Amino acid sequence: MKKLSILFTAGLCALGILGTSCKSSKKSAGASSKTGWAYNDKHNGGFSVAPKIQPGPGPGLIAIEGGTFVMGGSLAQDLSYEYDNVRRRVTVASFYMDETEVSxxxxxxxxxxxxxxxxxxxxxxxxxxxxxxxxxxxxxxxxxxxxxxxxxxxxxxxxxxxxxxxxxxxxxxxxxxxxxxxxxxxxxxxxxxxxxxxxxxxxxxxxxxxxxxxxxxxxxxxxxxxxxxxxxxxxxxxxxxxxxxxxxxxxxxxxxxxxxxxxxxxxxxxxxxxKEHYRLPTEAEWEYAALALAGNTEYENIEDGRIYPWDGLGVRSGKKKTQGLIMANFKRGEGDNMGTGGYLNDKADITAPVRSYMPNDFGLYNMAGNVNEWVEDTYRKLSFEDFEDFNPFRGNQYVDKRLEDKNKWTYAKDKYGRPIKDPAKSRRKQTWAELNGKADSSASTKHFNPDMRGYKDTVNQQLYGTVTLINDHSKVYKGGSWNDRAYWLNPATRRFMQQDESSAEVGFRCAMNMTGSTEIFTKYKPHFSQPKSRASSKAR
Structure with missing residues (x-):
């Protein structure tokens, strides 16, 4: 198993994104390549341009280099016969994810x-x-x-x-x-x-x-x-x-x-x-990060697939010093939560500390077992039928921040000082007249539904959510827990629960969007050299 956490850390140091941000250059940001006007010059208007940086992760987060993978591909046997995560190839953009569950x-x-x-x-x-x-x-x-x-x-x-x-x-x-x-x-x-x-x-x-x-x-x-x-x-x-x-x-x-x-x-x-907003990871991000197939990849070739967040077909360590130890906190069988007294195996009767067992090749702890984890997606049994192949996600609810004063462009705030958000009115940027109610905006808002959690679903609205739990309030959780069997440790398995319900077997961790370059570890990787722009040379 190739442990990429050390390599990724080295790559992050090389890019300067382990801290708040890269060290910015004290040199001037230069001038516009299209107008020639100098940036950051108070004498010509004062247009400010910050030095280009690669932002770092927020506290608690680890960089996850994105890529393509087969979502649902690690599930060899669908023991529950749900057929709700059928294989499809998708691409996940690079992002940040909590190293551990929230404690x-x-x-x-x-x-x-x-x-x-x-x-x-x-x-x-x-x-x-x-x-x-x-x-x-x-x-x-x-x-x-x-x-x-x-x-x-x-x-x-x-x-x-x-x-x-x-x-x-x-x-x-x-x-x-x-x-x-x-x-x-x-x-x-x-x-x-x-x-x-x-x-x-x-x-x-x-x-x-x-x-x-x-x-x-x-x-x-x-x-x-x-x-x-x-x-x-x-x-x-x-x-x-x-x-x-x-x-x-x-x-x-x-x-x-x-x-x-x-x-x-x-x-x-x-x-x-x-920093960007902390949020729950999407289901695709969570499954991709849990598998950490980057640890088995060389020159775009995945040497071995995985059933769990580690190599091999079993749930025990094969290394000499830890041979036989359980690799995650789960229930081995009826009435067996931690092994035999005198030689406890997974060493946890219920949950375990968030930094227990070995992290996966992305450096993430407990991506299998300990607690199931909430993801952002709304549950649909047939999610695989209608999906985007880039950053797939089922749960978009488009909102706009409510304006308190349209002349000053100030946001209305709730009693906790947060902006009030309303369902989005349009799928596009409204005209100034529409925004200020001086024009008929019905054409732009017609047939627009800001709630896209059930995208392309056709259901009987009279019974929807009444005779079934599959509704817009059912959310996905993944990963298996201290009280689950090994089957649920597979990252492709998925279950659901109402968004206002909770369990002793479900926790969560946060994620964050990555801005800028998607490649994290650049050392020893081939790159095109960038010649000086011809447009930058002086005209003769």
Whole structure:
């Protein structure tokens, strides 16, 4: 087995994408190849162009180099006769994925943040609580897990369970905002945490000043990028310079002092500072990452297929030092959850810590066993019949951010400071007149359905979701758990559950889109050399 995690890490270091971003060049970004106008020049209009970088993964994520694979191809026997993952060749774009499942301590950090920022909002906190009652069984004494599993420090590194698909998506949205807020505060673009808490830098031990002005709403990435999160008590000392000649300097508490009398602006998406949104992985991404066939690939030739996230036909290690050990946390048979006392095999009666067993060739832990994992897709038995062969996904629900003021282009916010999102009205960019209600937009919205979870499905709407669980609220989970047999460890197997339900056998991990180059490990790989553009030479 070729362990690619070391090679990928070396490749990421070579590309400079293990950290927040590559080290940007201090040289000028140059001039436009089409107009000749200089970039970042306040004298000719101040059009800002950031140095080209390859963004790195957010905290907790590992880069997964994409490629083609046969989805459903690892399932040799369909023991349940579902025929719901028939083989088809697809391509998955490169992306990032959590190294481990989200753990109890990760979730408790989320709960603590809610409690600290919205102490009076009991409903918000209650809705974020996992359902610890999933441990209860009519004929089993599991009450200690009901009381201890989420909160006791002995279980803090164990995967969080009792979390619904809806809760997992809420966590991913919250995580996006906390990661981006941390980046901006560390860089001094937003007021740093110490100043925000009222501590003076260098003011002496124990000395504090009055607390910085409290912000009405917590940081939200979309609201910030729309220019709605700025001002006194928010802006930091190291905001980017605003090169627009029409811009005027603004004075804030953080902006006083030498070198801060120039116009400043918030970070924009064009600066490449902020991370992409955390989200659940699609089913295709999850299956591709679990198989990690890149570890068995050389010059586009896959030497060996896989049934599990490791090589071989069995579930035991064949290596000398670990020979015979179970490779994942699962149930070997009726009444056998961990082996024999005195020589426990998989060493876990229920779940195990999120960094248990050996990672696969992408460096991902527990892609088989421990807990099943939610994916983004809506379940359809015949998903393989109607699918895109690039980034296949069944679950698109197109939305638009609601405008609070169309003249100022500001977003409407909910009580938690997040943009309110409405079903998309059109499949294309509306005209200005349509957007402002000054023209008949019926032609652009006719027959448009923003909910594409059941793409091309023909069903009896009167019985849809009433006499069957196969509906728009049924979501896929994969991977097998501590309470499942080995069959479910195969990445191609799939099951479903309602999006508001939870289980002691289901957890999740997050993913993130990768922007820029798709190739991760470039060393020793052939590449075309790029000659200097002829257009860049001076005309004679």
């Amino acid at each position: 109890n301590v990760d979730w408790r950090e989320y709960l603590y943040w809610i409690q600290r920022n919205f102490p009076e909002d009991r409903e918000y906190y209650y809705n974020a609580l996992p359902d610890t009652l999933v441990w209860r069984r009519p004929l089993s004494y599991n009450e200690p897990y009901v009381e201890n599993y989420l909160r006791h420090p002995a279980y803090q590194d164990y995967p969080v369970v009792g979390v619904s698909w809806e809760q997992a998506r809420e966590y991913a949205e919250w995580r996006t905002d906390r990661v981006n807020e941390q980046i901006l505060r560390e860089k001094g673009i937003l007021l740093d945490y110490k100043s925000l808490a009222g501590n003076t830098k260098g003011g002496g031990k124990g000395k504090t000043t009055a607390a910085a002005p409290a912000t009405k709403d917590p940081f939200n990435t979309d609201i910030y990028l729309n220019g709605q999160y700025k001002g006194e008590g928010i802006d930091g000392k190291k905001m980017p310079r605003n090169l627009n000649p029409a811009a005027t300097a603004t004075t804030t508490t953080a902006g006083k002092g030498k070198g801060n009398s120039v116009p400043r602006r918030p970070v924009t998406r064009e600066d490449g500072v902020l």
